[in-house]
Structures are given as C-alpha cells and as structure tokens.
Amino acid sequence: MSRYEPKTIEAKWQAAWDSAETFKARRDPSKPKYYVLEMFPYPSGRIHMGHVRNYTMGDVVARYKAAQGFSVLHPMGWDAFGMPAENAAMERGGHPKEWTYGNIAEMRKQMKPLGLSIDWSREFATCDPEYYGQQQAMFIDMMAKGLVYRKNAVVNWDPVDMTVLANEQVIDGKGWRSNAAVERRELTQWFFKISDYSAELLSALDGLKDWPEKVRLMQANWIGQSRGLQFAFSTTGAPDGFDRIEVYTTRPDTLLGASFAAISPDHPLAKHLERHDSAVAAFTAECRKGGTTAEAMETATKIGMDTGIRVLHPFDNTVELPVYIANFVLMDYGTGAIFGCPAHDARDFEFATKYGLPIPAVFLPEGAEEVALDEAYVPMKSERVQYIRGFAGNDLQTGEDAVAAAIAECEARGIGRGVTNYRLRDWGISRQRYWGCPIPVIHCAVCGVVAEKKENLPVKLPDDVTFDIPGNPLDRHPTWRNCTCPNCGADARRETDTMDTFVDSSWYYARFTAPHATTPTIAEDADYWMNVDQYIGGIEHAILHLLYSRFFARAMHATGHLPAKAIEPFNALFTQGMVTHEIYKTTDANGRPVYHLPEDVTSFSLADRRITVLGDVPPPDPDMIADIDAWLQGLNDEGALVEVIPSAKMSKSKKNVVDPMNIIEAFGADTARWFVMSDSPPERDVEWTASGAEATFKHLSRVWALCSRIGDMPADHQGVGDQDIAKATARAVEDVTRSIETFAFNKAIAALYGLTNTLAKANGSTHAMKHAIRTLAQLMCPMTPHIAESIWTYQGGAGLCATAPWPKADPALLVDDTVTLPIQINGKRRAEISVPKDMPASEVEKIALADEAVVKFLAGAPVKKIIVVPGRIINVVI
RNA sequence: GCGGGCGUGGCGGAAUGGUAGACGCGACAGACUCAAAAUCUGUUUUCGCAAGGAGUGCCGGUUCGAGUCCGGCCGCCCGUACCA
Numbered sequence: 013m014s015r016y017e018p019k020t021i022e023a024k025w026q027a028a029w030d031s032a033e034t035f036k037a038r039r040d041p042s043k044p045k046y047y048v049l050e051m052f053p054y055p056s057g058r059i060h061m062g063h064v065r066n067y068t069m070g071d072v073v074a075r076y077k078a079a080q081g082f083s084v085l086h087p088m089g090w091d092a093f094g095m096p097a098e099n100a101a102m103e104r105g106g107h108p109k110e111w112t113y114g115n116i117a118e119m120r121k122q123m124k125p126l127g128l129s130i131d132w133s134r135e136f137a138t139c140d141p142e143y144y145g146q147q148q149a150m151f152i153d154m155m156a157k158g159l160v161y162r163k164n165a166v167v168n169w170d171p172v173d174m175t176v177l178a179n180e181q182v183i184d185g186k187g188w189r190s191n192a193a194v195e196r197r198e199l200t201q202w203f204f205k206i207s208d209y210s211a212e213l214l215s216a217l218d219g220l221k222d223w224p225e226k227v228r229l230m231q232a233n234w235i236g237q238s239r240g241l242q243f244a245f246s247t248t249g250a251p252d253g254f255d256r257i258e259v260y261t262t263r264p265d266t267l268l269g270a271s272f273a274a275i276s277p278d279h280p281l282a283k284h285l286e287r288h289d290s291a292v293a294a295f296t297a298e299c300r301k302g303g304t305t306a307e308a309m310e311t312a313t314k315i316g317m318d319t320g321i322r323v324l325h326p327f328d329n330t331v332e333l334p335v336y337i338a339n340f341v342l343m344d345y346g347t348g349a350i351f352g353c354p355a356h357d358a359r360d361f362e363f364a365t366k367y368g369l370p371i372p373a374v375f376l377p378e379g380a381e382e383v384a385l386d387e388a389y390v391p392m393k394s395e396r397v398q399y400i401r402g403f404a405g406n407d408l409q410t411g412e413d414a415v416a417a418a419i420a421e422c423e424a425r426g427i428g429r430g431v432t433n434y435r436l437r438d439w440g441i442s443r444q445r446y447w448g449c450p451i452p453v454i455h456c457a458v459c460g461v462v463a464e465k466k467e468n469l470p471v472k473l474p475d476d477v478t479f480d481i482p483g484n485p486l487d488r489h490p491t492w493r494n495c496t497c498p499n500c501g502a503d504a505r506r507e508t509d510t511m512d513t514f515v516d517s518s519w520y521y522a523r524f525t526a527p528h529a530t531t532p533t534i535a536e537d538a539d540y541w542m543n544v545d546q547y548i549g550g551i552e553h554a555i556l557h558l559l560y561s562r563f564f565a566r567a568m569h570a571t572g573h574l575p576a577k578a579i580e581p582f583n584a585l586f587t588q589g590m591v592t593h594e595i596y597k598t599t600d601a602n603g604r605p606v607y608h609l610p611e612d613v614t615s616f617s618l619a620d621r622r623i624t625v626l627g628d629v630p631p632p633d634p635d636m637i638a639d640i641d642a643w644l645q646g647l648n649d650e651g652a653l654v655e656v657i658p659s660a661k662m663s664k665s666k667k668n669v670v671d672p673m674n675i676i677e678a679f680g681a682d683t684a685r686w687f688v689m690s691d692s693p694p695e696r697d698v699e700w701t702a703s704g705a706e707a708t709f710k711h712l713s714r715v716w717a718l719c720s721r722i723g724d725m726p727a728d729h730q731g732v733g734d735q736d737i738a739k740a741t742a743r744a745v746e747d748v749t750r751s752i753e754t755f756a757f758n759k760a761i762a763a764l765y766g767l768t769n770t771l772a773k774a775n776g777s778t779h780a781m782k783h784a785i786r787t788l789a790q791l792m793c794p795m796t797p798h799i800a801e802s803i804w805t806y807q808g809g810a811g812l813c814a815t816a817p818w819p820k821a822d823p824a825l826l827v828d829d830t831v832t833l834p835i836q837i838n839g840k841r842r843a844e845i846s847v848p849k850d851m852p853a854s855e856v857e858k859i860a861l862a863d864e865a866v867v868k869f870l871a872g873a874p875v876k877k878i879i880v881v882p883g884r885i886i887n888v889v890i
Numbered sequence: 891g892c893g894g895g896c897g898u899g900g901c902g903g904a905a906u907g908g909u910a911g912a913c914g915c916g917a918c919a920g921a922c923u924c925a926a927a928a929u930c931u932g933u934u935u936u937c938g939c940a941a942g943g944a945g946u947g948c949c950g951g952u953u954c955g956a957g958u959c960c961g962g963c964c965g966c967c968c969g970u971a972c973c974a
Contacts, residue, residue: 342973342974345973691902691915758904
C-alpha cells in the first residue's frame, strides 16, 4: 500500500459509486425507508464551510442508515429563484437565468468532490419550468379550495429592492435582504390563508417530539395565541356610522379599571376623522412617520390625541371615557382599538400619566391596602391577587381564573364574547419581481380574475427581458403580459406578480419523492418516501421556512397532493451550528480596519504568547524568544503584528473564510468532512482552525499507515492480546453506533480515535488485526467514506464498504470479567479494588473493608453504613 | 421587558446522580537526525519534594454520594417585543 493520497483514492471511489449507482434511491417495499434531507442551498456560486458541515451531517446519517439496511432517499436541489440573480443582472449585465444555472453548475462541481451519498438523478432547481409549473398547478388548486385570495393591503415596501416584504421579512423595520427602511404602501396583493391553520399549526407542535424545543417555542410565539374578550363601546359625539367601537382585551377582569379608550392611527374612525380635520390628519401623519427604524422603536414615546369623542362604559352608562388616537395601538392586532387600564398595564400607565387620566386600581397584592400607584402593578396571571373592583368570581383569585370568570360574566350579560386571537397574519406572497414563479392568473375585463388553464402550464418566464430600469420587467413586457382570457377568449392581461421564494422551498421536500413527474407529486412515491425522517439545517429557518412548509404540506393534503400522514412533513429536525473562524485585523494609516485572509498570516507560539503576523514569515530564532518585542520590531510591513479576534461567523467582508475547495485540494474531502464533524457538538458552532485540519490529515495518514502495516503482516502471525483487540473493537462499534444515533458525531469521532490508538499499539494475530481494521473502516465510512473504501478493499472486504451491513457488537465482548470499583469514604474517593463482575455485594463489602488504604482511612472508626452499587462504586459512611 | 439556552484545564469539549477533565488541539520532555521538519514515546487541572489537599461561575439545599437535581444570585449568548 502506497502513501495516503486523498486525491487519487477520492476520485477513484466516487467513480466506483457512480458506476454502481450505489446511492440511487429505490422504492423497495421489502425494506424500511429512510428520508434524509438537508436544507437545499441557494446557488450563490461557491460552497462554503457551512455547506460542508450541513451536508456532511446529512451524509453521515444517510450512509449510516443505508448500512443499517434502510432504503435511503438523500437528494439535492437548488433554491434558485430570488433577488441576487436580478441584482447580478443589474450590476453586471447578463440574464438571471444564465447567472443562476452557471452558479448551479459551479456549485455542483464543488460539491461532488465531497463524496456525498446523494442521488443526483433527482436533482432539480426551483427555477426549472418543470418545477415551478407544478407549483402553479398547486396554486390553482389552492385557489379552488379558497386557500388563496387577493386583497388590498397596507404592505411593507422595500424601496431598494422595489418589492413587497412579508411581515416575517421585516427585521427591526428593515428589509431582511436590503436592510433598507421599510415603507408602508397600499397595494392589491395575493395571500395564502395560513391563518385558517393558526390553531392547528400551534397545537400540532406538541406532536413534534423530535424537533428542538427551542424551534417549537419560537413557532408557538410567532403564532401568538391569546384568549380574551371582544366587545363594543357605544360612542357619543362620533360621526355617522361609528356609533360603536369594537375592542379586544386579554384582561377583561380589569374592565372596571378603564380610564380611556384608544384607536390606532389606521383605524377606520381615525381615517374618517383625518379627512375632515386637519389637526387629526397632522397627528396621524406624525404617527406614521416614525416607528420603522430601530432607534425610533426604542425611543418612541407614547403620543395620543383626544378626538373629543366619548364612549360609555359597558357596565355603567353614566361613566364616559375619552377616545384617543394613539401611536402605540396597532391596526393589525385585535380590532385596532383598546380600552386603557393604566393601573395594570405599563404602557397604559405611561400614557395615562402623560395625559393626566385617572388610574383606578382593580386589584391589589394579597393582603395589601389601596395606595396610589407609582407604576403599573402587573403580576403574573398565575398569581393570586385581591380584587377591589372585580365583577366576576371571588375577590381573592388568580388572574387566570378572573379572566375566565369575566369572559363568562360578560357573555352572560350580553356585553361581549370570548375570542381566541392569533398574531399570525395571512402570508402575502406577491412580489413585484421577475426572477420568481409567475402567479398563474389572468385579469379579464369581463370575467375578472381567472386562473390559467392547467394545460397551459407552465406559465413560463419570458427570456427577453432587461434590467436597466428598476421595477418589474414583466410589467413592461407587452407580448408576455397581453394574453387571452382562458374563460371567454377576450383580450386579457397576465398577472405580473411572482411568488415569494419561500413558496418554492415550502414543498421541494415532497417533490424529491417524484422529481420529474407531470403532476406535483405521485401518490405511490409520496406514500412510500414521506415523511422526511431527518431534516437538517440552520436555526435561522426556525420560523419562516419551517412554518410555511408545515402550512404548505397541509394545503397539499387538502388539494390531494400529499397523504394525510404528511401534513407534518418533517418527523425530526436538527439545527446545526455555524462554522466560525478567527478574524485577522490590522489598521491602516487612517485608523480604518483592514482584514486579512487566514492564508495571508502566520502564527507562532513563543513561550506562553501566541504571535500572529502578516505574510509568510519564518519563525524567529529560538535565541530571540527572550526578546520577542525586539524581534517583532525588526520585522517590516510584511511581518506587521496582527490583531486576532476570536471565533466569528465566516464572512467574506471580514475575510475570515476558508474555502472548502482549498482544503479538499490540500488534504482531501475526508479531512474536511472529519474535521467539521469532530470537536464540537453539531448543534454548536465549530471553530475552523488550520492546526485542527492538519491534525485531521495526520490522523487519517496514521490510519492509512496502520492499514499498510497490518497488510504487511505474515498470514500466520500469532501475536498476543486478541481478546483485548476484540473487546476494544466491540466497544467502538457500540460507542460509534450510539453516538451517531444521537447526533453526537464528535463523540463518535472520539471513539474512533480511541480504537485507532489501541490498534496502533496492539500486536495481535493477523486475523484479529485484519478484522479490527475492517471494522474500523466500516465505522469511519459515514464520516470518511473514501479512505474507508480503500482500507476495506485492501483488507479483503467484500464489495463496497458503503454497502456493507453495519457491524454489530457481540454483547459478550462488551462486559468485562473483572471490574475496577472505586471506594469512597464519606463520598470522597480513597481507594479502588478489582473484583469479578458478578461477585455478590456482601463479598465486595468484605474485600473493600479489608483494603489496606480503606483500613488506614477508617483508622478504627465504626462504619455507619456501606453502599455497594454493583459494577459502579462503593461508598463507606463513617 | 418577555422567552429560551449556556457557564468544566491554556483552548474545543467528555462525564445513565456513582473514579471530573474521555477524545482532540496547543505546550513540554525524550527518541531518531549533523540539524530542522516529519515520525515515534511519554508528560500535561491546580497547590505540594512528598504524604496529602483543593477543584466544574457564586451562595445555600436535597442525597451515602451533586458538574448533573432544587432554590437564590452573577455573567454570557440566542430569539422576540408598543400584541391590548
């Protein structure tokens, strides 16, 4: 066996897998199936270490499950629509299509050398007409089911990208991609009725046992269920048509603490008033101005304007409350109007204090006397309080009980009704962009909005477009835009909005089960392959992508494209951490930071200092160590001292990136794969270090050398310690198996180091050594499949290592005949003894008490108690 | 503010309530070498020559026994927010 040359063997084995179609997913009713999916990439043009980590994790699971005898589906595709392609076209010319498919080809070329066990025959891009045509078909089906609608809506308008953003895409008042301050505009938009499923999307979270608790919580908070009372105030002095104002409250138990009512600046009453009253118009304009930027949100003070209108308290018509327009009341939550209870709401308190409104307390801490409040008293709803202005239930009760009693009482009196509210809004999917899935509808002067006929699908994007003017090229493309009505044949006009790219990624997992079908899915394939057994991706998709996918699976079931069992499409979810790297920074003459690529700096360890300098500087003479500073001063610009900023997410602007291609070139894919799986637990960030990568390569070289040594052993070599080798191997099988099952890849790798070290020191018989290293190859195969194949073949393994059944540990080898038991005295470890594993506790006790060290420690003191945990520990209490 | 997570050697991190620090990095020493690199063999929580102490952010509790469970602090990270 020659030297370890990853390049040679990796290309060789990848070709062997290809020609054997090792990873082709086959529907095999005789086998259990396993569907592993990693979140598919956006084709930005280059793969990064995050991709390597994500796809290696999925690959470890896929290869392991295949070895366990599952029929595995492990596909790959491209989330290929979206703005960057258009931006590239605007900046550099060219066409989004060419840019996208060029990037896909480039990234596929970079991904293949990783040796992932992917069924590439199922590959597709969401911008393939074959894919988005089926998406259009489903859109039409969803229209028929009433899951799609159009409405005028105030939307978040991104002035840079010139498009509408969903609420989910607005972060701190800024566009999630452009980072530009979002404006408000009113447009007619297409929506998916995700809110129909609010209650179910929330309650079904409980069933997702194999999802991270964190993700379930984030989704639950996003859906935002609340229970409260909706009721109407009667008004006095209001314009015609506004004799009632509906309000929603989650604290109806505090109704007798009401001191004002407030409506949103976007409330219909406010809009009516502003048309007739310039002072109101000025005020509402003021409210709308702020409130988008991050600082404005932080510093926003509560402002209000008394409309002069009064409402009557529902319990007492003689009590009148003023109606304010207030900037902190949101139109799109509840009814856009509130009643203010300053005593028990911090926000209302601030408002009432500012405008001199009364602050009557409704309840007090248990046992307290009524005193003037200097801040709002807002106890937990689970806390018991003393009601002094209650109207339902006991005087002493918890907030929860009081709310329930208040709702019941109000319903009985006919004042309002209990309502469950959700924060989740319908999903606005219209985008005024070119590079997306066209919404397949036609606007006809006679028939109105009509769905395109399915036989005319896909509604393909036109190729002849330009991006020299901002806005949507589809809008100014007459031959594409003009069409005939599918209903009446009259001249009509195509919808020019395209779909949010989150729609594309909301069902790709289902499409992988039948990627080239002429319907969105095929029942038999979906039945066999769904659900995704293990989904792997970044935590950044905890809310949007995963919530939309959960909705879409339900919609696909409702429209007959997925079986009922697939409405929760992802059985298990794993969210992996990022790959981080140090940042190397110097400062230029103007004091501005300058960042340097990892390959452009050199680090040394000198005494207890770590020195990092620019350029490829040879390490200092050991004699200089005494005077490092003098040595440093002797360096020119080339060797300037570099500031090292620890562990940050890899980012091009900070130049702390390591190109996976360079690593594969230098050390091979197996090294890259092993390194990203070692050290850190997969859910945490992993720091990429050059020394770690090198150490990995050295380790794989050692394994290679070990394989070579075993291969050179004479067939009749007897050696010693075969039993120990068999035990160490069985132990490793057990540990690696359990670790992979629990996603503890770092621990699996630790166990593999352990077995390698044992074998390197062992001198067993040729037979025992060969068996052990073949097992080692199999255990390494999910992580480092190429070197595993070479070892497997070299040591006489049959067929491909990738298709060999996963090794099983002989349980007899996992238990030792003798065990070492530590002896504690009063909980402190003082000695240890070695005893046969099934020695009765009474015997163990005797031996322990007779132990020399124990006798010495006891010093004759009487033993109060002795605890023997079989096979574990002995504790003597004195 | 609210919700969640996490605090263990120089570093990344192990540890079903049962020998704290597996495994890796780094460092140190030795072998090989004219020398260096590579490789191999050791050592490496800390105080102590040793015997023996101490030790998992801090304080307290439960337990024969606590990194692990409970209560209270401190610190860091993530998510989220005028949600009535």
